[in-house]
Amino acid sequence: MDRLVIDIAVLVLAGFVGFAVISKVPNTLHTPLMSGTNAIHGIVVLGGLLLMSEAHGVLEDVLLVIAVAFGTINVIGGFLVTDRMLGMFKAKTPPKAEDTDGEGTGS
């Protein structure tokens, strides 16, 4: 199969997976969801990394360094701020036996 067909198949399937997963996120967590997807969006840093070895001239170097820096801000900033935010969400009652799988509200 043509690589393009495979890529578009991945694109479409990933879209369905994304809808299925994200539509279950409750309103309470919409802000962390947005900052978390900001972090996931930082995946564009890969584009910067892949092109860097082919860069010619100062202009391209500068553009790609900025692109990598932007992507890194997304990744690092996004995951950190999401982690910080999620740490604030606490239940009134301590987690019941069935949900004590160790994460989250420990801090």
Add this chain to the structure above:
Amino acid sequence: MSALGTVFLQSTNFIDALYIVAFSLMIYGMSGLTGPRTAVRGNQTAAVGMAVAVIATLLRKGEFHGSATVWLIIVGLIIGTVVGVPAARNVKMTAMPQMVALFNGVGGGAVALIAWVEFRHHFGGGWPLRSEIFELFGAIVGSVSFWGSMIAFGKLQELLPGRPIKLAGQSVINLVLLVIAVGGAVVLSAGTHSQALFILTILVAAALLGIMVVLPIGGADMPVVISLLNAFTGLSAAATGVALSNPVMIVAGMIVGASGTILTDQMAKAMNRSVPAIVAGGFGGAVAAPTAAAGETGGTVRSTSPADVAIQLSYARQVVIAPGYGMAVAQAQHAVRELERALEAKGVTVKYAIHPVAGRMPGHMNVLLAEADVPYDLLREMDDINPEFSRTDVTLVIGANDVTNPAAKNEPGSPIYGMPILEVDRSGSVIVLKRSMASGFAGIDNPLFYDPKTAMLFGDAKQSVGDVTAEVQAL
């Protein structure tokens, strides 16, 4: 490491396998966000997936043939870290909308820059048309997202006026810019001699389009705009992924695109407005005559004192607190939590009613209250809390206006008619904390304030809540 081992690590199959591991971890991690208890680990899992994707990319054979490349990558990573870490650590929860707008922007900016470099590499042809088409999509949407997000940031940070800024012939200008960007893209992919000029024209036209689209959008529509820009950046990343034939970029981009699309849809529904209408700018025709209608609804406003409010609240069985953007502006969330505790100590049941578009981004109120240690099980979504208002003795509206406006239900002529609201007017009595009688961002008068069972407590929300808490504790 043996030569054989190095060859294995750099083989395409191994790297592709790592990519599959990476996006599986990201999807699994995001599915943890379905509940607050699993969310922290979910976010960390997604972060591990991201780390795997970056490491796999760095393993690719021949990426590091020149030492300059390595240094450039390190410089980029360091700049990103130095900017990103303190921002994430120090940002106030009230400023999260700005933060997310900024993050949307830099993500879109990165896509646009990558597209620009890709086109410089492929000047003179030798690039498959399909890669070109996806990369051009990325260039346009990335540039729109970057500049649109910068304007959204400027509005939220109050560097720019929050009210809609409209120009004459706005929609014509937007259409022309869109035609220039898309037309330039078509010419460029059809093959032209002045490619450098065309890619820059496309990026600049898209940039102006982003600015022009967000400028006329008012503060109350920000939740929709931020979600929409979030969706755009995601789709642009997925398009770049197709152009570079990189599966993990495609999957990650589509997750973000799906998330942004779902949020945009939910926010628009919660305001009973269509996304095109919001992007077209303003609050329908209502923007033109906001204050003209004010006061005409008539009736008198009853003002009250912290002591009276305290007595009312203390002898209630159930109190519902409906917060809005005003609580964020006044930084009153901790004071509100203190009041809730004082009331609970007196045996009063306290719940919070959260409208989906309260605040400036999806879930804004939830994060602010979580920051103030309010347990998330006290936060009720609109559909859950609305049936409870008839059983509620007192509802405390703190800095919320349009989302409690009964005109949305009762007055077919109102610009917000049909918007789902928190039905606070059904409770026994209502206390509205407000700075003054100015109308909300939508500029629409609120009949709730003139309702005989409503009392107004004027002043800074933080100060007022603090005074009421002191009175409750003294009782």
